Amino acid sequence: MTKPEGELTWRDLEIGSIVTEAGNASQYQTGDWRSERPIFDNNKCIKCGLCYIFCPEGCIGQNAEGYFDADLFYCKGCGICARECWPKAISMVPEEE
Amino acid sequence: MENYSVYVPRLVTKRENFAPGHRACIGCGEALAVRLACKALGQKTIIVTATGCIEIISSQLPYTSWRVPWIHTLFENTAAVASGIESGLKILMKKGRIAQQEITVVAMAGDGGTSDIGIQALSGALERGHNFLYLCFDNEAYMNTGIQRSSATPFGASTTTSPAGKVSIGQVTWKKNMPAIAAAHNIPYVATACPSYPIDLMAKVEKGAATPGPAYVHILSVCPTGWRCATDLTIRIGRLAVETGIFPLYEVENGKYRLNFDFPKLRPVTDYMKLQGRFRHLSEDVINKIQQRVSAEYAELKEKASEGKG
Amino acid sequence: MAKRVGIEVSLAIAEAAKLARADVVAAYPITPQTHIVEHLAKLVADGEMDTQYIPVESEHSAMSACLGASAAGARTFTATAGQGLELMHEVMYVASSMQLPVVMTVVNRALSAPLSVWGDHSDVMAVRDTGWIQIFAENGQETVDNVLCAFRIGEDRRVLLPVMIHLDGFYLSHVIEPVLFPEQSQVDKFIPPYQHPMPLHPDRPVTMGAFGPPIIYAETKKAQEVNLEASKEVILQCWDEFGKTFKRYYSPVESYHSEKAKVLLLTMGSFGETAMTAIDKMRGEGREVGLIRLRLWRPFPFKEIRQAVKNAEALIVLDRALSFGGPGGPVCSEIKAALYGEDKKPKVIGFVGGLGGRDITPAGFEEIINRGIEISQKGSENEFEIFGVRE
Ligand SMILES: Cc1ncc(C[n+]2csc(CCOP(=O)(O)OP(=O)(O)O)c2C)c(N)n1
Ligand code: SF4
Numbered sequence A: 001m002t003k004p005e006g007e008l009t010w011r012d013l014e015i016g017s018i019v020t021e022a023g024n025a026s027q028y029q030t031g032d033w034r035s036e037r038p039i040f041d042n043n044k045c046i047k048c049g050l051c052y053i054f055c056p057e058g059c060i061g062q063n064a065e066g067y068f069d070a071d072l073f074y075c076k077g078c079g080i081c082a083r084e085c086w087p088k089a090i091s092m093v094p095e096e097e
Numbered sequence B: 001m002e003n004y005s006v007y008v009p010r011l012v013t014k015r016e017n018f019a020p021g022h023r024a025c026i027g028c029g030e031a032l033a034v035r036l037a038c039k040a041l042g043q044k045t046i047i048v049t050a051t052g053c054i055e056i057i058s059s060q061l062p063y064t065s066w067r068v069p070w071i072h073t074l075f076e077n078t079a080a081v082a083s084g085i086e087s088g089l090k091i092l093m094k095k096g097r098i099a100q101q102e103i104t105v106v107a108m109a110g111d112g113g114t115s116d117i118g119i120q121a122l123s124g125a126l127e128r129g130h131n132f133l134y135l136c137f138d139n140e141a142y143m144n145t146g147i148q149r150s151s152a153t154p155f156g157a158s159t160t161t162s163p164a165g166k167v168s169i170g171q172v173t174w175k176k177n178m179p180a181i182a183a184a185h186n187i188p189y190v191a192t193a194c195p196s197y198p199i200d201l202m203a204k205v206e207k208g209a210a211t212p213g214p215a216y217v218h219i220l221s222v223c224p225t226g227w228r229c230a231t232d233l234t235i236r237i238g239r240l241a242v243e244t245g246i247f248p249l250y251e252v253e254n255g256k257y258r259l260n261f262d263f264p265k266l267r268p269v270t271d272y273m274k275l276q277g278r279f280r281h282l283s284e285d286v287i288n289k290i291q292q293r294v295s296a297e298y299a300e301l302k303e304k305a306s307e308g309k310g
Numbered sequence C: 001m002a003k004r005v006g007i008e009v010s011l012a013i014a015e016a017a018k019l020a021r022a023d024v025v026a027a028y029p030i031t032p033q034t035h036i037v038e039h040l041a042k043l044v045a046d047g048e049m050d051t052q053y054i055p056v057e058s059e060h061s062a063m064s065a066c067l068g069a070s071a072a073g074a075r076t077f078t079a080t081a082g083q084g085l086e087l088m089h090e091v092m093y094v095a096s097s098m099q100l101p102v103v104m105t106v107v108n109r110a111l112s113a114p115l116s117v118w119g120d121h122s123d124v125m126a127v128r129d130t131g132w133i134q135i136f137a138e139n140g141q142e143t144v145d146n147v148l149c150a151f152r153i154g155e156d157r158r159v160l161l162p163v164m165i166h167l168d169g170f171y172l173s174h175v176i177e178p179v180l181f182p183e184q185s186q187v188d189k190f191i192p193p194y195q196h197p198m199p200l201h202p203d204r205p206v207t208m209g210a211f212g213p214p215i216i217y218a219e220t221k222k223a224q225e226v227n228l229e230a231s232k233e234v235i236l237q238c239w240d241e242f243g244k245t246f247k248r249y250y251s252p253v254e255s256y257h258s259e260k261a262k263v264l265l266l267t268m269g270s271f272g273e274t275a276m277t278a279i280d281k282m283r284g285e286g287r288e289v290g291l292i293r294l295r296l297w298r299p300f301p302f303k304e305i306r307q308a309v310k311n312a313e314a315l316i317v318l319d320r321a322l323s324f325g326g327p328g329g330p331v332c333s334e335i336k337a338a339l340y341g342e343d344k345k346p347k348v349i350g351f352v353g354g355l356g357g358r359d360i361t362p363a364g365f366e367e368i369i370n371r372g373i374e375i376s377q378k379g380s381e382n383e384f385e386i387f388g389v390r391e
């Protein structure tokens, strides 16, 4: 895990402030930006994967049975997946407080 | 919709070289375009990014979204940095200091970083013939600094420095034709793309990467924040840009134009414009003027494509 | 065996970059730097130098391409002057903060307007705070030697910083001087190949140049400052090693008859040589004058300066640049700042001269020293004086 920025001292920095841990932004939660979440209805899903390909966060994955779901740690709730899923297998529902 | 899109997951690599946890706005088309491009590029890649949304949202110390080697230095020098990397790799391989292998050097910048402040460095690098791929992510304004106009902002769009007002329609100049400028350098590969056509986009990025010499891909990237549109419409709006002929998808290979998606009948520009707040103030007259220009330019492009030349 | 040749200093610089086996050169021509890059291009064209020469379309791109090449792990060299240096300005900060050890010779030139291609230090002073190591050379031999040292210092793992070697335009760059070139094998031993510890390469994906929010920016700058300060030790070691190997010795502050002198003149750059002639003459007449030449401009040699001037009564500083609306010359302000807290210190008197290539003869230096002494005794209404300007 990367040390949080508020705890890093100047001595902790790599030469030229290089970040050596590739892709460590995946530790950063963007899911709490969300006001709506996608709900996947597997009965309607045809497993086309369009939702996966169009998600700007790259946070939709396929499970063992071939169905798709969003990783809510990252999902910002844009609604693109729901809009683009033409069998209408995804619906956006408000996040509760 | 692309006919083969039904089987997308079978065609596309699962690996994400652009990690989630990036800080792009909700529904950002630019982040999606970068994600798709990174999929197409694979890991034998070094990326140089200009200052702008892509850089800011992906690299906040001590975090990075990049799973490939990546460097950012400044706003206007991306193509020059790429030339240095390409030359460095070449000589190090020649001298045997690093192993001989194909490494794609990719420059990424916004429309401002490309068609305005970075155009000199880009022109220089294209002219010198470096073996690199340049990707312009065009969201039609300086978004990172708060939606100021660029030379890629379309006619009539309201931005914070081309605001619509009592005596102004917003942007009063026509969008600079950056792909044509790139093509005028007689480089082997130029293309336009849009993440609403993901397979096409990835194929073009791959093709550009495989091209020996300079390649340029201009990617229309819908920006819900700057275009003032709903976040779920990003893909739809990109598709409409293509279907209205406002942003045709084409390639220029060794000077020969090819239209990738042709439409017997273009949709009216209003289908595209009415979904975006930046055009909301426009009168019918202005919209007609835009329609005429779009139709004429599309016809011109088709002509070039049918002749198979530039 | 090393060989001595009569050669134009600009060409000698290119030969030094060749001896250093620079991997990439990215440069844009500007008077009075042109002969350096022309000769580099020729060496590459003749196959004498195994280098990627990038004929960029501007100095901004020259320095940018150097960043890219250096980040990829290549030894990188460039040269510029005056307006070219100013066009690079923004990029230079990036080289130092990202720790990319580019080596650059700057053929010092005045700044527009009016346009002037002749030498002074206006260009240097505008890039003073870019975080580069900066060394001044006074003659052809010093330039060649310090270009070689620059690679060794900058690329040292403990340093990894870009280095500028300054030389005065025309007065030095365009003269033919006898220069002793070391053997290739000696140079290869003195400067081992550049190894960036984490270059841009798919084998190990690193992120360079990430964005720094307020919570971390200050830490990055502290690290940079500590690093530049610490480079002094490595610079001293390098010069020491160079002296042992090549029998030519360099130090941050060089003194000429200064030990017992009551009055000291301080110069930076090629004026030092003319000033020596004046000092010799005055000493011959029984005057207690001496000369201090400042070689290391950044990191600033506080300790050495304090030591070198502490016994003098007056220290006359000649700058070749103006800080408009400020205290006159940048070197003079630096010296004053360095001495302010000292108990025992000379009076510091500032002059600005040699602007835009205006020559100062030995007689001129005598005049400066005499006027300086007068001011030190009687005082002056002005913060500084511009020498030789027509009223
Ligand atoms: C030399 C310089 N001028 C201005 C800026 C401020 N600036 C940073 S990003 C940016 C706009 C970026 O616009 P674009 O290239 O279109 O990328 P976007 O953010 O829209 O993706 C501007 C004006 C800067 N960083 N450097
Ligand atoms: S887009 Fe809809 S139908 Fe297609 S895989 Fe996703 S949820 Fe299933």
Ligand code: SF4
Pocket: A037, A038, A054, A055, A056, A057, A058, A059, A060, A070, A071, A074, A075, A076, A077, A078, A079, A080, A081, A082
């Ligand atoms: S709502 Fe947006 S972010 Fe969330 S999974 Fe769907 S496409 Fe991805």
Ligand code: SF4
Pocket: B023, B024, B025, B026, B027, B028, B029, B030, B031, B053, B057, B139, B143, B144, B222, B223, B224, B225, B226
């Ligand atoms: S401003 Fe636009 S381009 Fe930038 S991150 Fe937000 S949505 Fe994306």
Ligand SMILES: [Mg+2]
Pocket: B110, B111, B112, B137, B138, B139, B140, B141, B142, B143
């Ligand atoms: Mg933009």
